[in-house]
Amino acid sequence: MIVHSSAPVALIGGAPVCETALAFALSRAGRIVAADGGAATAHAREIALDAVIGDFDSIPADVRGAYPAEILHPIEEQDSTDFEKCLTRIAAPLILGVGFSGARLDHELAACNALVRWPARRCMLIGPQDVMFLAPPSFALDLAPGTRVSLFPMGAVEGRSDGLNWPIDGLTLTPDGQIGTSNFATGPVAISVTAPKLLVILPAGHAGAVGDMLMSAPARWP
Structure with missing residues (x-):
């Protein structure tokens, strides 16, 4: 585990986020994590992150440089998506995911697959x-x-x-x-x-x- 929390964790993905969904997730979260390119969404809104997890193939260099090295957790294997990398490395009673729907259909289907592959991780994905x-x-x-x-x-x-x-x-x-x-x-x-x-x-x-x-x-x- 990379992130441990006794409260829900907000997880920000790389797809466009619904501002209402993001505000809801942040209001309920004890800690905030970005999945790879989701760090750009957080950076643009000046959201402080507890961790960035992913293969780092879609996080802009300037965004990566804006966050301290100790919260960056690159995971190079390509057998799982960034969402799955996060889902399997966050220990929390609930994960509130935003930015995982409404863009690429294959990414959204992969998120559905991950929810089923890791049923012990309680997670809800919120879109517009x-x-x-x-x-x-x-x-x-x-x-x-x-x-x-x-x-x-x-x-x-x-x-x-x-x-x-x-x-x-x-x-x-x-x-x-x-x-x-x-x-x-x-x-x-x-x-x-x-x-x-x-x-x-x-x-x-x-x-x-x-x-x-x-x-x-x-x-x-x-």
Whole structure:
């Protein structure tokens, strides 16, 4: 581990950031980390960083020189993305990721892959329109009727739900078969799943409720 925190950690990626999402992440964070080129976003906004982690192939030289050497942690291997390098080296109860969506689709898909590959790391990715997280074994959210609740499986997974217009009970969700996009809440929602394979996508305005839930949900993936 490079960063240890008993409070949530804000993680800034290299994609364009939503200012509302960034402000939310910073307001909740005890420490702030940049993933490679995300350091340029932090530098432009005069955000003090606790660490910069990545392969350093996209951080401008002047930005790299603006931060003290002791917070720079270059990791040269190319078998993982900068997001994954950070995800696996931050020990915190929750990681609040911004700047990982809305730019290159392959980078966004790689971030989805990392959330599933490292299910013990609780992380939410916040963009201009959505907040996304890996479903813990069970969770509940107090959602207003009509709230969009999209469920996207990254592997085969089954589950049970209360409060969804289209329940998932009895279904096997798979990325090449049955998926669950554009579902919506009929009231408070409770979901349990059999495997760490299901991504949950809600409107970005629910980031606070999602963060509180992920911090307090007792059931965790090993």
